[in-house]
Amino acid sequence: MSNSKTERQLNLLFLLLNTVQPIEREAIRARIPGYFNKSNEAFERMFERDKEDLRDLEIPIETVQIDTFHEDLQGYLVRKDKWQMPAQIFSDKDRVLLNIALSAWQDSQFYSAIDEAVNRVGAITDLPFENHFQINNQSNALAMILEAKSSGKCVEFTYLSFKSEEEKLRLVAPWRVFLSSGNSYLVGFDQNIGELRTFKIARMTSAVRISDENVLENAPSGFSAANTISQWQNNLAQPIKVHLEVLPGFAGELRLLANDIDLGEDFDTLILMSNDLHELAKSIARNCAGVRVIEPAQLTELVNQFLALVVPNEK
Secondary structure, X not given: OOHHHHHHHHHHHHHXXXXXXXXXXXXXHHHOOOOOOOOHHHHHHHHHHHHHHHHHXXXXXXXXXXXXXXXXXXXXXXXXXXXXOOOOOOOHHHHHHHHHHHHOOOOOOOHHHHHHHHHHOOOOOOOOOOOOOOOOOHHHHHHHHHHHHHHOEEEEEEEEOOOOOOEEEEEEEEEEEEEEXXXXXXXXXXOOOOEEEEEEHHHEOOOOXXXXXXXXXXXXXXXXXXXXXXXXXXXXXXXXXXXXXEOOOOOHHHHHHOOEEEOOOOOEEEEEEEOOHXXXXXXXXXXXXXXXXXXXXXXXXXHHHHHHHHOOOOO
16 A cells, blocks of 8 residues: 555545534645546545544544535544544643653644643643653554555564563554554554554554565454453553652652652652552653663663653763
8 A cells, every 4th residue: 555545545534533513525625735636537436445444443533414495415534432442530630741741742743633632631730841852753653553454464573561560572463453542552462472452642652654564364344443442451561569769859740659758867758559550651751861760670761761862872
């Protein structure tokens, strides 16, 4: 599939996601590059094919009758609430983490959408951040997934496992994509281990590439990404105990996450429970001048990885 087709489908998806009222075909044709310079017949073929490709990823493009008296006058849109997974319950500490994550997307085209999602769960906190870390480009990842699915190929990427915090190369047959709490996920068949897996796109540590490997397992008839959510949530790692030493009056965002704080003369001891060391490491790295990780060792390694992205080693 050509890059122009991938770009066209992404533009169509973003247009339909960011509209309140259904958009007519001609309005879509006028706004999407690759549509407006085609003949009527070519446009109809391309538009129908693009809709089906997106729907095959379980993106709910709706066809809505606009005029009661003219049944052939139809519009299209994607309702965000129908594409998102069931809402999760957030604690105050979760909300702080959401704000930390939001800061990393300040320069992204997704910022306004993520900001809206964060505010919906009451996470309205303005925290200053000095460092910007490399964040996986979800737009590019989605483009590669669309292209691979259309051509019957797998995608490959390196992924930081939630459970083991180990980075591994993955070879995945893409089945579905979905949104949940402001994050994008890929559901697919991991051909290296021979099992269905769910991948958080933000935890992909390399660009998504299209593999030469053909898909070995296609999604079964009637497969729904929603049916995998319960199993996916049950497989999340148990909270890990984290022990930090923090300079007095330093790292307010980490103090908000702490379960217990022991104040000292030279430093304060923070104890907290983390469900995601990857996200916690980013917060610690932002406050590295006044924070030291005592345990676990894998958290220290993650912090060092983030710092290496911002401050390259001198030779």
